[in-house]
Amino acid sequence: MKSKLIFPLILSIFIMNVNAQNHTIMKEIKKQTAGRDQLGDFAPKFAELNDDVLFGQVWSRQAELSPKLRSLITVTALVSAGITDTSLKYHLETAKKNGITRAEMAEALTHIAFYAGWPKGWGAFRLAKEVYVENNCDPVNAKAGIFGLGEPNEKYKDYFIGKCYLKSMVSPDKTNTLNVSNVTFEPACRNNWHRHTTEQILMVTAGEGWYQEWGKPAQLLQEGDVVTIPIGVKHWHGATTDEWFSHLSIMDTAKDKTQWLEPVNDSDYRNLSK
Structure with a gap:
């Protein structure tokens, strides 16, 4: 995982966006x-x-x-x-x-x-x-964080409950296999249980959401939180019922094959408490 290379880049993008927003x-x-x-x-x-x-x-x-x-x-x-x-x-x-x-x-x-x-x-x-x-x-005025809302995540909509938006920050090319995207979930939106064949890093950029690994309690995530998801661990992440939620997703796409699984049980999700 080339995380040492990507964090300075993300920080630079973040600072530039903050300065631009404040100037505006x-x-x-x-x-x-x-x-x-x-x-x-x-x-x-x-x-x-x-x-x-x-x-x-x-x-x-x-x-x-x-x-x-x-x-x-x-x-x-x-x-x-x-x-x-x-x-x-x-x-x-x-x-x-x-x-x-x-x-x-x-x-x-x-x-x-x-x-x-x-x-x-x-x-x-x-x-x-x-x-x-x-x-x-x-959605036009959603709290999608400093990186903005992006476009509807149509490609993976079958694996989400609710609307999700995607804004590409760093795209893979011939010399770089890392993919960095800002993912935004509307309130109550979450993805299905799934697992990756490579490590994934989530950096929360706005709002509040949940992250849960199979067999473990859900974790409440807030702006600034960072989660490192190990290879092969079954998990899901998404917004709380009443808050928008955005995070950066950092992955080495050359090594990843995502396995999408069943949706999160609706009753279990609704019973989550802050």
Whole structure:
């Protein structure tokens, strides 16, 4: 296994993607012009504070509070204040972009309604339904990690329960037999039991998932976890019931012949607990 060669490459790709993502987010924040566009002539100071301070400085403090949490707090504040106009819709859209899924938003608004008032909850749900018009899995904005979602894994779909996506990072060629792919599972998606004729390394890049070897308890995997799967060991891996899950798969394809086996027992999977 050429793992010593591949880890520096993966780390470099990861750092480049992080820097690119942070640059994009900062660029989007600095480009905020809603205040000046709508109130620049009438209230220039307010417009300046809105665009340059609120969005340019406060929202950019990601080290102190993630964009996802800022979105959740902002939506909570607006709904609690009874604001259900375009401001709330904008922040619902931002929340979606920042990784809050349809299921999470529905649960959050239900929770808020008990404290802020039932009519306010109803008003917020009307806009939320417009924003979260896609299905519950919302793959376009899935938390697929820094490497992105990739394409539907059609080639191996018969060996998965639920939808899986694949993004190739390093492809084998004449001089390299290693294959590195970022695999993303929608909530509750998992592959069948299977085994490999070569060692496989999993590096979790986002979300939460399960890894289990035959005859052993399932292990909960989270971002940053690494699993080395020995040759010939029967195993499966996939997402938890309510979280997206992404991992890098690193294998020497020249030595591998994957043997796909039976699906994971649905009852056993549903009984797994965090």
